[in-house]
Amino acid sequence: MKFELKGKDTGSKARAGKITTDHGVIETPIFMPVGTVASVKGVHQTELKEDINPDIILGNTYHLYLRPQTNILKKAGGLHKFMNWDRNILTDSGGYQVYSLSARRKIKEEGVKFKSHIDGSYHTFTPENVMEIQRAIGADIIMAFDECTPYPCDYHYAKRSMHMTHRWLDRCMTHLKKTPELYGYSQTLFPIVQGSTYKDLRMESAEYIANAGAEGNAIGGLSVGEPAEEMYAMTEVVTNILPEDKPRYLMGVGTPINILENIALGVDMFDCVMPTRNGRNGMLFTAHGTINIKNKKWEDDFSPLDEEGTSFVDTMYSKAYVRHLFSVNEMLGRQIASIHNLAFYLWLVREARKHILAGDFTPWKDKMVKQMDKRL
Incomplete structure (x- = not known):
């Protein structure tokens, strides 16, 4: 190595x-x-x-x-x-x-x-x-x-x-x-x-x-x-x-x-294990905070799962649809949430790398920590 x-x-x-x-x-x-x-x-x-x-x-x-x-x-x-x-x-x-x-x-x-x-x-x-x-x-x-x-x-x-x-x-x-x-x-x-x-x-x-x-x-x-x-x-x-x-x-x-x-x-x-374990329980991590997709507030929200997400699931499925999958205990919901979370984690570390190489990691990190420390 x-x-x-x-x-x-x-x-x-x-x-x-x-x-x-x-x-x-x-x-x-x-x-x-x-x-x-x-x-x-x-x-x-x-x-x-x-x-x-x-x-x-x-x-x-x-x-x-x-x-x-x-x-x-x-x-x-x-x-x-x-x-x-x-x-x-x-x-x-x-x-x-x-x-x-x-x-x-x-x-x-x-x-x-x-x-x-x-x-x-x-x-x-x-x-x-x-x-x-x-x-x-x-x-x-x-x-x-x-x-x-x-x-x-x-x-x-x-x-x-x-x-x-x-x-x-x-x-x-x-x-x-x-x-x-x-x-x-x-x-x-x-x-x-x-x-x-x-x-x-x-x-x-x-x-x-x-x-x-x-x-x-x-x-x-x-x-x-x-x-x-x-x-x-x-x-x-x-x-x-x-x-x-x-x-x-x-x-x-x-x-x-x-x-x-x-x-x-x-x-x-x-x-x-957090991205997949929490995903299976309906928690989605995003750049602007965490979403509990089981909440009723998403029942008629037809916007993309994560407009800024990098995975195909983020634009293919709406929040309302993924909430529905969880509400009927359909395994697809847990799969979508797991894929989203893993893609987000990989995006996060790769974005961190870009900012380290660019020399502005610390201000970017401080901004991201504030953004992600929210419940949406």
């Missing part, structure tokens, strides 16, 4: 970059649609590629390990071929899903034993087998195995967990060198900064991760319920330490406003 900085904002730490892998170019800042189980929920690959048009999507190690299982993915030739996606894929390590299964798992130094949410069967993730699983999945960018701590989190627990995450990283890197790539293209490992919302721990973790010398770095544990101000403060602490010449990925974040504020702090890559 190769990363090049193409420009910096003068009023913030925002950067425009270019990541090149064997599956093509990723222009940053970038938002990665979440394709948890080898599918971005409710979106055809044709719509994903030709309309939403992301350079990279995200898959989930935990879910893909359970279904369809790695033996199926190996037979298919990896996740790219299995789901017919010829662009970049990133897989998370399963650490966040293990965190979310707090009542179904036990964490030890060796790894994590957990019960499947599907059938209750027991499984174990270790740094070593998570590397093997991600080799089998075949993503271009793979994540080190970590523990994602909850919020709020006791300081001493956060410290113990962070040090264990660092030891797990060492094991991941050692084992990955022994584990061959399976599909004829390279895979890049990103380690993950942890430390909850404690400044000294975040600084220590960021130093450790920076010294690991990986080709990119991630920031974890900041989409678990903490106030946005805490997220921004911890992100700034970390980006002040992580090397400038490597891409920075903030995991699981967030709202459109969160994304712009974190771009201003020097983050390059984002993912979140």
Whole structure:
């Protein structure tokens, strides 16, 4: 993997970059649609590629390990071929899903034993087998195995967990060198900064991760319920330490406003289920605020779904029609909303890139934050 900085904002730490892998170019800042189980929920690959048009999507190690299982993915030739996606894929390590299964798992130094949410069967993730699983999945960018701590989190627990995450990283890197790539293209490992919302721990973790010398770095544990101000403060602490010449990925974040504020702090890559999850519940993000399309006020509004939107759905369908689809529980409504939101997120990060390169990102960002912080 190769990363090049193409420009910096003068009023913030925002950067425009270019990541090149064997599956093509990723222009940053970038938002990665979440394709948890080898599918971005409710979106055809044709719509994903030709309309939403992301350079990279995200898959989930935990879910893909359970279904369809790695033996199926190996037979298919990896996740790219299995789901017919010829662009970049990133897989998370399963650490966040293990965190979310707090009542179904036990964490030890060796790894994590957990019960499947599907059938209750027991499984174990270790740094070593998570590397093997991600080799089998075949993503271009793979994540080190970590523990994602909850919020709020006791300081001493956060410290113990962070040090264990660092030891797990060492094991991941050692084992990955022994584990061959399976599909004829390279895979890049990103380690993950942890430390909850404690400044000294975040600084220590960021130093450790920076010294690991990986080709990119991630920031974890900041989409678990903490106030946005805490997220921004911890992100700034970390980006002040992580090397400038490597891409920075903030995991699981967030709202459109969160994304712009974190771009201003020097983050390059984002993912979140919010565009599709909120879309399925009738929330549409736009440049002028959020729309609850289920509201009665849209019942006879025959204007386009989003006159400024970039997706075909924005001008093909009216607000009244999409509201009707939700009111009769027609799946098409949820699909339209998901496509709209994903297209909006991709438009937002690409517009941010344009303004970074033009040198006026900060005033544009401030204007957009005010506009988007409204209920329409």
